[in-house]
Amino acid sequence: MQATATKNKDNLMVLLFAAAVLLMPLWLQPFGAAYPDLMQKFAIFGLFAIGFNILFGQTGYLSFGHAAFIGVGSYATVWVFKLFTMNIFPAMLFGVLVSGVFSLVIGYVCLRRTGIYFSILTLALAQMSYNLAYSVLTPITNGETGLQLSIQDPRSWDAVAVTGEGIPSTNLFGLELSAFDGLAGFYICAVFLILGFYVAMRITRSPFGSMLRGIKTNQQRMMYTGLNTKPYALTAFVISGMYAGLAGSLMAAVDPLAGAERMQWTASGEVVLMTILGGVGTLIGPVLGAAVIKYFENIFSAINTTVLADFYSFLPQGLADVLVSLTSLFVGKGWHLTLGLLFMMVVIFLPGGIMEGIARIRKRFSASN
Amino acid sequence: MSTLLEISGVNKSFGGLQALDDVNLKVNEGTVHAIIGPNGAGKSTLLNAIIGKLVPDTGTVKFDGKDMIGVQPHQINQHGISRVFQTPEIFGELTILENMMIPLLAHRDGAFKPALWSRSDAQGDILERAEHFLSDMNLWGKKEVHAASLSRGDKRRLELAMCLSQDPKLLLLDEPTAGMARADTNNTIDLLKTIAGRGITMAIIEHDMHVVFSLSQRISVLAQGHVICEGLPEEIKTDPRVREAYLGGAEV
Numbered sequence: 098m099q100a101t102a103t104k105n106k107d108n109l110m111v112l113l114f115a116a117a118v119l120l121m122p123l124w125l126q127p128f129g130a131a132y133p134d135l136m137q138k139f140a141i142f143g144l145f146a147i148g149f150n151i152l153f154g155q156t157g158y159l160s161f162g163h164a165a166f167i168g169v170g171s172y173a174t175v176w177v178f179k180l181f182t183m184n185i186f187p188a189m190l191f192g193v194l195v196s197g198v199f200s201l202v203i204g205y206v207c208l209r210r211t212g213i214y215f216s217i218l219t220l221a222l223a224q225m226s227y228n229l230a231y232s233v234l235t236p237i238t239n240g241e242t243g244l245q246l247s248i249q250d251p252r253s254w255d256a257v258a259v260t261g262e263g264i265p266s267t268n269l270f271g272l273e274l275s276a277f278d279g280l281a282g283f284y285i286c287a288v289f290l291i292l293g294f295y296v297a298m299r300i301t302r303s304p305f306g307s308m309l310r311g312i313k314t315n316q317q318r319m320m321y322t323g324l325n326t327k328p329y330a331l332t333a334f335v336i337s338g339m340y341a342g343l344a345g346s347l348m349a350a351v352d353p354l355a356g357a358e359r360m361q362w363t364a365s366g367e368v369v370l371m372t373i374l375g376g377v378g379t380l381i382g383p384v385l386g387a388a389v390i391k392y393f394e395n396i397f398s399a400i401n402t403t404v405l406a407d408f409y410s411f412l413p414q415g416l417a418d419v420l421v422s423l424t425s426l427f428v429g430k431g432w433h434l435t436l437g438l439l440f441m442m443v444v445i446f447l448p449g450g451i452m453e454g455i456a457r458i459r460k461r462f463s464a465s466n
Numbered sequence: 467m468s469t470l471l472e473i474s475g476v477n478k479s480f481g482g483l484q485a486l487d488d489v490n491l492k493v494n495e496g497t498v499h500a501i502i503g504p505n506g507a508g509k510s511t512l513l514n515a516i517i518g519k520l521v522p523d524t525g526t527v528k529f530d531g532k533d534m535i536g537v538q539p540h541q542i543n544q545h546g547i548s549r550v551f552q553t554p555e556i557f558g559e560l561t562i563l564e565n566m567m568i569p570l571l572a573h574r575d576g577a578f579k580p581a582l583w584s585r586s587d588a589q590g591d592i593l594e595r596a597e598h599f600l601s602d603m604n605l606w607g608k609k610e611v612h613a614a615s616l617s618r619g620d621k622r623r624l625e626l627a628m629c630l631s632q633d634p635k636l637l638l639l640d641e642p643t644a645g646m647a648r649a650d651t652n653n654t655i656d657l658l659k660t661i662a663g664r665g666i667t668m669a670i671i672e673h674d675m676h677v678v679f680s681l682s683q684r685i686s687v688l689a690q691g692h693v694i695c696e697g698l699p700e701e702i703k704t705d706p707r708v709r710e711a712y713l714g715g716a717e718v
Contacts, residue, residue, distance in 0.1 A: 100587040304571050304581040304589065307560075311568045314557040321517055321555070322569045323543035323632065325577040332580050 107298055114381065115291045122280065130392055133279030138391045140286035141347045144293045146371040146383030148340020151297060153369070154378035155306060156333045157313030158208070159216045161365050162223025165203070166338045168230060168360030170196040170345025172237065175244045175355045182254040183265050183353075185274065185285070189346040196342020197335055204334030208327060211316070223365055230357035243356030267350050274351055282351045289347060290384070293340060298380055300336070309333050370436075374443055376452030385451050390436065397432035401425075470495040470636055470667050476515060476525030478508075478691075485511045486522065487691040493636065493684075498658075498668045500678045502702075503688035504712055509671045510552070512688065513638050516669075517549050518542045530635065540577050546635030552644055554621040556628070558614030562605055565613050565624060566596040566631065573632040599627040619650050623657075630661065637661070639670040643677050655680050679703070687711060 117124075118140070125131040130139075145167065152158050173195035177188035207218040230238040238244055246264045255265065267274045274282035300306050308329050311319050319326050349355055358364075371390050376382025402425050409417040427435045447453045471493040478486040485508045493499045501509050514520045516527060518539035527534040534542055557565045570592045575581065587593070600606040603623040608616070613624060622642065629637060642658065643651040651674065658681055662668060672678050678685065679699050686696040689711040695702065702708055 100585065103587055104585065299585075300582050302585050302587070303583060304567070304575070304579075304586050306582075307564055307567055307571065307586055310560055310564070311557055314559045315555060318555040318557060319568070320539040321519075321543055321549055322628070323540050323572040323577055324568070325538070325540045328578045329580070 103302075107302065110380075111291070111295050111298060114294055118287045118291055119284070121287070122283070128392070129396060133283040135391065135395050136283045137279075137286045137347075137351050138395070139388045140283070140290040141344045141351075142368075142371065142387035142391055143290050143384040144347070145341055145344035145368055146375065146387040147290075147293050147297045147380075148337040148344070149368045150337075150372050150378065150383040151300060151309070151340070152333050152337035153372055154383070155301065155309040155313065156330055158211070158330060158334070159369070160207075160219040160334075160337075161216050161362065161369070162203070162207075162219035162221075162226075163337065163341050163368055164360050164362070164364035165223035165226040166196045166200055166341035167345035167348070167364065168226065168355065168357065169199045170342030171349045171355035171359055172230075172244055173342075174346040174349035175246070175353060176237075178246055178252075178267065178349070178353050179244075179250040180253065182252060183267050184254075185267050185269050185346075185350040188267075189343065189350060192346030192349065193339050193342045196345065197339045200335050200338020200342070201331070204331050204338065208330050208334060220362060220365070223360060224362055227357055227360040227362075230360060238355070238357060240357075243354050245354045267353050279351075286347050286351065289343065293343070294380070294384070301380060305329070305332070370440060372450075374440060374450055376450030379450070379452040382450050382452040389439075389451070393432055393436050393439075397428050397435055398430070400428035402429075468495050469493070470530060471516070471669070472526075472528040473512070473516070474526050474528075476512075476522045476527065478511060478515060478520065478522045485691050486515065489525070489688075489691070489693055491686055491693060491696070493667060493669050495667055496665050497683045498662050498670060498681050500682035500685045501669060501671050501688055502673070502675075502678055502685060507688040507711075508691040509688055510640060511691075513549065513640055513669075513671065516542075516638060517547060543572075543632070544577055546633075547638065548629035548632055548634035548636075549638040550622070550625050550629055550640060550642060552640040554618070554625040556613045556621055556625050558612065560613060561610050562600065562613055562616070562624060563596060563609040566600055566609075566628060567592055569628045569632050570595050595631060599631045600624075602630075603627045618645060622654075626657070630666075635667060637666055637668045639668060639672075641671055641673060643672065643674055651677065 121136050121139070122131050125136065130136070145163070149160070149163055152160055170192040174188045174192035177191050181187065203219070203222050207215055207222065210218060231240055248264055269285060272281055274285060308319075308324065311324070312326050312330055316326055345359065348359070367390065371386035372383045373386070374389060375384065375386025402421055405421045405424050405428070406417065409420050412420065425431065443450060449456070469492050471491075473489055473491040476486050476489040477484070489508075489512060501512065503509055511520070515522050516534070518534065518537055521536060529542070529545060529547060532545065534545070557568065567586060567589070571589075574592065597606055600609060603626065605620065605624055605627065608620075613621065616624065626642075639658070643654050646654065655677055658668070662681065670681065682699060684696070685699055685702045687694050687702060687708050694707050694711060695705050697705070
């Protein structure tokens with residue numbers, strides 16, 4: 098009975114999540130974030146963070162190299178676009194598979210160590226991949242310029258393009274991702290985000306999920322309880338690598354190019370921030386964290402002094418000028434400062450991230466009732 | 467009575483320190499075997515060698531007729547050896563119920579089974595057994611509590627329940643009553659007696675002689691990494707070598 102109750106609760110959570118994601122074009126309007134490009138980023142980085150959280154939040158392994166899998170997923174997807182078809186389904190499938198194999202190899206090597214040594218190994222291997230993509234692997238990655246589509250690409254599965262037409266756009270069995278002002282692309286990303294969320298929920302509630310949390314909490318006890326922790330951790334690593342690969346594939350699907358900068362350590366660090374900001378080990382937290390960071394990156398960075406002057410225009414001139422110059426430190430190019438402050442506040446006052454904040458507010462409300 | 471655990475000629479040194487010096491020990495099936503000795507005698511090191519936490523330099527450890535040297539710790543557990551640690555090793559951040567489910571799943575599904583899609587709360591057999599073992603230890607009422615917030619006594623009972631739930635052939639106990647009040651100690655003795663009554667073989671390290679003599683059928687005395695004598699409790703009580711080891715310090 099209790100099992101069905103929690104099962105229903107979980108299904109309700111997924112439904113609410115799906116509704117919130119699918120209705121983003123409506124409720125994000127007042128925040129000025131309801132344009133497809135940004136909403137796609139919310140979905141893609143949300144997926145990345147959900148997958149990262151399976152390794153970091155559930156299993157307790159902090160990887161500083163997960164952006165490498167984004168890059169691998171992107172490159173593999175663009176190659177399918179170039180050689181075979183602009184249909185994103187086979188292209189993304191290939192992207193996810195390649196990043197899965199790649200994460201199996203990287204994970205096998207890195208999981209020989211735990212704690213900080215594991216983190217350093219992932220960082221080193223990811224930086225190595227990044228540098229290889231920039232230099233030696235130029236035939237595959239097209240180095241600094243990045244891998245791009247061209248009219249001369251064979252695309253052997255697609256109908257021969259009429260001469261004079263430009264590069265065809267990506268599609269899902271004929272539905273172009275740029276259709277409906279890019280909303281088609283957003284909804285495809287949204288469906289993947291919802292599926293990814295559902296899969297993560299199932300993993301969290303499964304016996305496998307219990308094992309991952311056991312590894313995070315007490316690896317010694319796991320061993321002396323007859324459990325082989327290595328394949329469990331490796332499975333978690335590969336799953337999170339495939340989530341990252343899926344995110345990379347989606348990036349390529351909505352914007353068919355791939356560059357090495359996607360693999361840089363700053364991108365790997367960003368997903369760590371997203372997860373911590375949202376709430377390590379929670380299901381929804383990483384998605385919220387990803388959305389907050391992408392919102393800051395896109396909205397706060399676009400605010401300039403003119404916008405600020407407008408905002409303060411109801412105040413006397415002198416005071417407005419002071420406030421504009423003060424606030425401008427935190428917006429525009431200074432948005433990182435706001436993000437940094439926010440991150441520090443969260444880590445100091447809400448170590449459980451946004452989700453802990455929500456839980457505290459709920460507790461206060463239920464206590465006062 | 468057949469031998470369940472046979473340790474022969476085991477040596478282990480750390481740098482210049484000979485922690486185990488030619489240790490020979492037999493634990494018979496269905497008995498409670500106490501290993502006593504002064505501090506630093508190598509008792510915990512010996513348990514570590516049995517569970518695969520460390521590999522002896524020389525010698526053999528045979529369990530149930532199989533050689534255990536070089537076998538991975540999780541495989542040793544799967545062969546039927548469970549250990550209760552001196553400081554309870556539990557999953558502090560997890561609920562008591564989840565603490566209980568992990569060993570039960572390990573016992574049912576083996577060392578690795580990626581059951582990603584089934585739900586933990588739909589494993590009827592596991593939950594039934596979890597309730598049985600937790601009720602046994604008076605912990606079922608606290609099943610949703612995080613293990614880290616338990617009292618020391620409850621932590622130990624939880625760890626014991628976790629070990630027992632795997633139907634071990636051999637249960638190793640490292641000072642199960644350390645830091646307990648007298649009343650708690652007596653409860654633990656009763657509990658261990660009940661467990662022994664079910665026919666589970668136990669090897670127990672203990673400083674408290676009251677516990678040792680109330681429980682054990684056989685005693686080995688370890689001093690400076692060497693078994694200086696072994697016998698029935700009555701024999702050990704009167705053995706002059708034991709008195710020397712305990713009263714005369716560690717010098718030989």
